[in-house]
Amino acid sequence: MKDFCKKPFFLLIRSCELHGLIFFIVLLQSCDTKKSVNKTFVIRKDQKAVGISFPLKYTEGIPPDSVFAFAEVRLLSKNKSVAILGDYSIVNQTVLFTPLIPFTHGLSYEILVKGKQIDTFEIPKNHSSRAPALLGIFPSADTLPENLLKVYLHFSHPMREGQSARYVTLLKNNSDTIKGAFLDLQPELWNPDRTILTLWLDPGRIKRDLIPNKLLGAPLKKNGSYQIVISKDWTDASGNSLSRSFTKTFTTIIRDSLSPDPDLWKISLPEKRTSNALKIDFHEPLDHSLLQETLTVKNQKGETISGKWQILDEEKVCLFSPDQNWISANYILRIETKLEDLAGNNLNRPFDKDITKKENKKKLGDFAEISFQVKD
Template sequence: MAIKKIKTEARSFFQTGLAFLLLFCFISCSQKKVTAKETTVVWENKQAVALQLSSLKIETSAIDQLKINLHSSAAGTAILGDYKVDGANVTFQPLIPLTPNLKYDIYQGETLIETIEIPLPPGSETPIVTSIFPSKDSVPENLLKMYFKFSKPMQEVRSLDFIKVYDLQNDSLVDVFLDLQPELWDKERTRLTLWLDPGRIKTDLIPNLEKGIPIVQNREYKVVISPEWKDYSGVPLGKEYHKTLKVGKRDSNSPVITNWNIKIPQATTKEPMVIRFNEAMDAILATEVITVYTEDEAIVNGTFSIENDEKTLLFTPDTAWKKGSYYFVVDAKFEDLAGNNLNRLFDTDLHAKVTLNQEPFQKRAFTVN
């Protein structure tokens, strides 16, 4: 098995082609066969991006006699891709990478030349589930969403085939997440967002009346991630991952920033400013929605991290704090586990005549001594 890169530049193609033409004419003008030694899988970024067909004797003008199909294809459907002559080798580059553990038949005309099985990528590491948010097991009955983070980009088209939820009261499989297309992955495809069916969470909506809320207070559920789920290169997780949900009462309160407990750091130190939310907040938004400013409206650069089951946020400045006034600004979109943000509840009863705050950002001042 060789790790090679395909050379497709026009110049090398012509140069090599010309060299071979001259060589062949020198030996025998009637001889046009290309002979090579073995078939190799060409790997790129841990994916089988091409086959080098080498154990063939093929006329350079007869590339179109070659056909590669899935071994399992009853119709013998030719796989879409490009054949290229690169020196003594014929390279087949399929439209998408070949799939590990599948067999492929290589035909020259009607003759089956070889059947090759694509192995798992060489030197590949098993992907792992690095975190599941919310971190803590106890969640409100109206939990809105969960995040699943992986060490590598995952196969993306059928996530709900691999994430199942069981009601431990009767050990039954339950339908909790909204099957949404497109799936909500981050750009790197290492973090998946799943919504618990919002139509069922919202009081008295028809989905809520018909099927009830997705998870019920005082019950326990087990979220199971299948070991069969593969990363982008075809390597499976290999082991099952679990997450328990212990369902508590409904959260019907918006986060209020004036209720947050702030530990103010000392001047001349790089101690973190610690914000305690009094409840678990959205793990991903938490590190993105807050900005710290000096009195003069200059942004204080630093890093955010969460701890204590997403109940606490730490802001560590790049340079030491100075004595003086600061403030931080919070995007009102910041949500708790139930999707309640700073301005409105996820499930608001308008008959309660609550005046909704419309400010896109909220502000809180603090002084460093």
């Protein structure tokens, strides 16, 4: 250990945070230089591939402080390779590369120096974890408006990103593939855990006054039968494929061009001194994801009541169960007006506004409120 401590053991090529894992790797490789300078190694932590090390001799002739400008790690793909973002550092005769996002199990990568491939490596599939599953597709109803705007896919495991165009298909009548139905967003709209993906049907084809709609038509037509198919070949971040393929079948009805109206909602009140749920019936399905972030119950002092929300009846009903019993008092249900229905109409304005008609509806601002009282 004394000999190790005497050595100037690393050089950062560009500033990055040196966390405990990298320090451990530096220590390990500095003590075993003969092995580390001859091949590419994958660095792992908690079953994740969090980096690689490769011999400095791969960058022969390049000044150490310029390696990051000439070395590159890319994903190998049938169509094209994709650059992997990350940080480089030098440890004795070894170059360390730490990607911003861990490498994906089951995929192959290449190392290039001055545009020339000098090595490849593969991240083997992680068979220690169970296969991922699709937990739900929202909206959950099997009858949807022809101007449906968003679809949410909920997975059991963090999934591999950038793959929805390959593994999600929209069919009509179980046979005809509707090309270009979903908006090709890169990066895709994942939650931080990469377990919930938001897919947008192309708004340019839904809005009737836009050129894509006039040229291609809307993705969905009323009185049609459609299927959203998710292929079992989609893999999670560990390289494991879905347990099976999934299909959601639905039929379409006429366009929904009206904003949700809280004045029409029905509220069923709980009894005092109980933690029974407050029930809110919207009389129509609303956006599943937005329902989870736009509703709040407050007391008469304006303080938020802590509790749990449940979304039921094909997103037409919400239940709120407080953590503590209700008391006899006045309460407020606060709704953020960004809450939408399935066609993207929020509380203030429709998604596909008819500009030829004068709008008489009064804007609600950022919030709408419904007062209710728990009585003796």
